[in-house]
Amino acid sequence: MTAAELATPGMDFELPPELEAHEPPEARGTPRDGVRLLQGQGSTVSHHRFTDLPGLLRAGDLLVVNTSGTLPASVPVAGAPLRVHFSTELADGRWLVEVRGADLGRRPGQPGPLRLPGGATVTLEEPYSRGRLWFASVTTRTSVIDFLHRHGQPIRYPYVRRQWPIEAYQTVFATQPGSAEMPSAARPFTDRVVTRLVSAGVQIAPLVLHTGVASPEAHERPYPEWFRVPPGTARLVNETRAAGGRVVAVGTTAVRALETVADEDGRVAAGEGWTDLIVTPARGVRAVDGLLTGLHEPKASHLDLLAAVVDRDLLSRCYAEAVRAGYLWHEFGDVNLLLR
Structure with a gap:
């Protein structure tokens, strides 16, 4: 598969069944923070482990994380x-x-x-x-x-072959229960990775967006979800951008929340409520300079949001390389760091 083959509207491509993550990485003998990380930036696609993340970011960068906890929905x-x-x-x-x-x-x-x-x-x-x-x-x-x-039990789809306890679906940042499905981009974070990030001068700011039920079959556009961007996070985002640092959202949920409260110049205000914002390449992003995310299914609407953060050619090359190199998809899979 080539990048050109993926560079089509909706990012249609074939996802081989063997690249679906059927269980948490811990069940595969890999620690949470040991999953693979594919970085795409400029014209470069490179391979890493998640534990390399502190070295891929810069002092003065800001990670914005979703603290919503997963419900047994x-x-x-x-x-x-x-x-x-x-x-x-x-x-x-x-x-x-x-x-x-x-x-x-x-x-x-x-x-x-x-x-x-x-x-x-x-x-x-x-x-x-x-x-x-x-x-x-x-x-x-x-x-x-x-x-x-x-x-209740955690929501699972046929590619997850057995039931796992709710703890397998919680991130290290989860403090406020409310998501039907795990904000899975943050799953690889561990206390030791967070400590190394802070030691490297990378700040971390919280927000909440309670994610609803996605559908791997329907690939629907997003529907209203409840969010809150606290004043402290809004301040840190604005200060980071003013100082020349990068605002890197952890997950598409964090992008959606931040962009809901960003003005045309990218300045973020505190806010909460239900957002029905759809982030597309035509709209672009205003407050976000990068995104850490999982790997999304063919034609998934989330791919349009990713293409709003980086250009479609880079995104296509990332996905072609992820398929070629055997990265794993879905909530228990590997992750993709996209930097503008």
Whole structure:
């Protein structure tokens, strides 16, 4: 596969099944911070381990990380071979949910109530997107978050062959539960890597964006997600840019949150709420100079966001090289550092 073959709208390419990460790296005999890291910058693509990250950044750079914690957001339906995936809590108290079969395949669902464990009910009201996500009202005896921790499991897809505990889906930065799926770009970070980054003069700033249920089949555009950029993070972003440092987002979620509160000059303000921002190459990015991210599926809408950070030719060469060199995809796979 060549870069030219990948340089098409939507980045369509063939992902060989053997490049899908089926389990956490720890189960493969690799520590969290031992996964591979592919760097793309300018005209150069280079191979590293994640533990090399402190040497790939510069003193004065700023990493912006998502501190959202992962929920056990997959709950079985009583009396039916179905599971409900809790995606996003909306401002009116309803949820966006997805219905899947016991085989983890996507199901269109029908309007009406579904009985859940513990006497809870989720009522599908109307479709939100292409028959996949639904507006739903939820009735539980406790808060929905408590209900999920009592009765749910982490969301997984068929390429993950067995269930792993919720701890496998948490990052070292996770402090506020709320994401249906792990903000996985930050998974390789460990205490020792963070210590080395700080010692090298790289600052780290937090924000929150509760990510909803992605779909490896649908490749849909993003939907509203709740975020918060605190005043301290906004200040650090602005100070870093003014001093000539680089703002490197850890994950597409961090890009989406920062760009939501950035003005046309790239100055960031504190803010919170639900964002429906779609970052595309046509829009570009204003506050972000780089991105640490996982490897995304063919035609995934996230690839448009990546192409807003670096040019499509570099992105295409990164993906061609990742396939050639046998990098691993998905939430338990390897990572890609893209610098403008």
